[in-house]
Amino acid sequence: MSISAPVAPSTPKTARQAVILAVCCAAVVMANVDTTAVNVALPAIGHSLGGSLAGAQWVVAAYTLTLACLLTFAGSLADRIGRRTVFQIGLSLFAVSSLACSLAPSVGWLIGFRVLQAVGGSMLNPVAMAIITSVFTEPGRRVRAIGIWGGSVGIGMAAGPVVGGLLVETVGWEAVFWINVPIAVAALALTVLVVPQSRAERPRAFDPVGQLLVIGLLGLLVFAIIEGPHRGWLALETLGSFAGSALCLAALLWHAPRHPQPLIELRVFRSAPFTGAFVIAIFGFAAMGGFLFLNTFYLQEIRHDSPLTAGLALLPMAAAMFVFGPMSGRLVAERGARSALTAGAIVATAAAAVLTVTFDGSGKVLLLLGYGLFGAGIGLLYTPITATAVAGLPPAQAGVAASLATTSRQVGQSLGVALIGSLIASHPGALASAASFRAPAHLGWLTITALCVAALVVARISTTTIVIHRRR
Template sequence: MATSIVAPPVLLDRRPQRIVALLVICLAELLVVLDNTIVNVALPSIGVQLQTGVSGLQWVVDAYTLTFAGLLLAAGNLGDRYGRRRIMIVGLIGIAVMSVGGALADSMTQVIAARAAMGVFAAAVFPATLALIINIFTDRRERAFAIAAWTAMAGFAIAIGPISGGWLLEHFSWHSVFWINVPVALVALVATLLWVPESRATQAGKLDLVGIGLSIAGITLVVWAIIEAPHNGWLSLTTLCTLLLGMALLAGFVTWELRTAAPILDMRLFRNRRFSLPALAIAIGYFSMFGFLFLITQYFQGVREYTPLEFGIASLPFAFSVAIGAPVATLLAQRVGTTAVLVTGLLLIGLGLYLGGQVTVDSTYVLGVLPAMVFMALGLGIVQGPATESIMSSLPLNEAGAGSAVNDTTREVGGTLGVAILGSIVASYYTSRIADRVDAIPLGIMNDNEKSLVKASPLSVLELRKRELAPFFETQRENLIVAMKTATLQGAHTASMVGAGAVIVCAVIVAIFLPWKPQQGESVLLGWRKTDDDHD
């Protein structure tokens, strides 16, 4: 393949200017990622006030995920074409406006619609953040530092979501998890206008509307099938047909992108193992992390019966471990190579999952859960930074937005799979062991709606504990609660082993196929695309 020269733009000459721009970009990233997690803590309050069931609450989360994942690739390409800063500004304004809509909503339909719209605008912000960093920091060491900061912020935001939401709910209503976005978005908007420079691709062909349409439709259908699979059944006709249709559209997208003159994503990039294998590592890392966070939520609130604020405080070591692991690993990869660091990080994730699977009802926080969280978070931080740096360094500057979107999409799809698959395992164990016991409870003690809630989630332990019962029934209630906790942890053990197995397989693949020798220089710094000879 022939090389093409593209002169990288010099956007900010002075280091302090670049650092300020990085801080602003990380603030925008914090808004997007935090909003993806903070609402989880408010779900019980939303459900009580708006009188909705488990399905409605799940769509409060899933509506955001669906639009966010489906539009990432298209938004990244539009940023390359029309300006990453411009697209990010549109996204920040949209998040602020839609957050007001969510805060003022008085029905579940309105909340879900606001969340879906927020996902659309978040998709405009997220790819732009990383693409701007790549274009602002052209020195390899500075770029490694900037990507490490970006990666640490993403992991940190995911982990502090519970404590932020818990604090807000201690002092305000559930509407506060929407209102909090407005001032943050406005500050990020003003700071972006003042301190973040514009960047766009120097060459742009005809807008690939077919590619954009196929990517949105294909990714959306696949993600929807994954989200709904635990409810419809993994082997149900609805799930299989939707999944097959989505995969067919994605296959059509790949075929079209290989033939069109101006693709939104150059599919030949995946021939480069320094691009494709780190993307796989990120997908598996997020598969494990989102699945792990789902299990931890069940454990802290369903087994240990923590309040939302206590849950948030208990999960802080996860945030700090990610924040420590990401920058250290990114800089270390510059010395020893990406492969060694990725394999180490994946193995640590596997160890964390294994330890998490050994937790029992009687396990203590310090000796049981804390080591699992720390190893899991350290491993995730170690994987994220070097993998992202390898992906983005494999790209020319003109495709920074599209490459960032690939990096982000792998995270979202991997995370969605993690919650769907590992969560489905836990739900299957829990329901199969609890359903008969709950059905045997007389209607005078527990009505059908209450039984459905108990059979659906171990988080109902908190509500079950608050229920006033005659002293005669106290023993029966305690026995049911112990059975609910035991069933949850039995499912968590199996789910943890599945997650650990996936991570180990990924580590072996990376160790075998990703070159161990550190890269000497980055193609993007010189402004030219790698040739086929560089794809080893």
């Protein structure tokens, strides 16, 4: 009697799930490689297109700011008209706008194309997560899939500086955008073939007024910070932008409680852990955004490193984020979110404080060590921010909390680039020599240190009620 080995009936389904997961991860890696790679390319872009320091700030901030404004809307749109449809639109727009970025004739055009690129990018991360959740229905497989998807964020961050530096040095800054096109096209083709259509049973209602107010609040605030040193802090445009941002905030606070399903659900801010996580994310990722911007110009314009050498110098920071991000998840499981947040903020603060007084030394070993420690600190903050955001909230509000936590990271990066760039711009000729750069760079590092200290203080205050879970 012969016995044939049974074939698991779920094999085709498992293979299909693996391809879908690969597509979602590819989209995330592409978006995150683009963010860090473009930072390394900023000096080359400025030299090629004749842009100013403010132009370089806008090249980065236009992308992160648009993401911050549209992430929640993109998720709601996907729940209503179909996740595969919105994911396809996002991939198509990201590919076309990336190609347009590489062909931009001026910094102004590049900034406009970066906005379009971010519109496409806003349809990738939250929608990819929703696709994974709908495809992986078994709890165990879903957890593993989400873990792999989350790890791809770290891969993108770690690969970005080196990939960007290599492309800029060997081909040109345009190649930083070219690389997105084949990845997006391949992911789009696979999406058509394997990703099923899915929608939410009860999609959230649209809130166009809330959306416009959020855009006004963040857009005017970042505009005032970036343009303040150039137009004058007391200029009508600057003061008017600050005032307009404050008015948008007041209007949003009035509007949101009166909308049945507002874009920004203010009720979640009644939770101290959520509010704390939201603020920590802004402080922590403002520090990271400012770090990348400051050191990109320091390495290439002051130390005169090549783009590839600068990318390799930033690799310890990105690699540490990749390693310590998953580690923070285990720390949260064993000791609670408060321990992970505290450890991350302390490590980042210590690194920033040391770099404040050592960044311009002759040696590079201490500089790279500081970069690695700073990345480790930010990596330790990444996972517990989301864990803390959903702590103490009803399960029905967990999705909203996670979405807002992701948005706060983008807000933080936008503000960090705006703030640190403005400190440099406030010192005319800062990029002309090491001596001229020293004062604004010290102020920049002190600001980054202060942001990390603020994150630590908020973590200790807002997470006192979080229960620490230990393995037995």
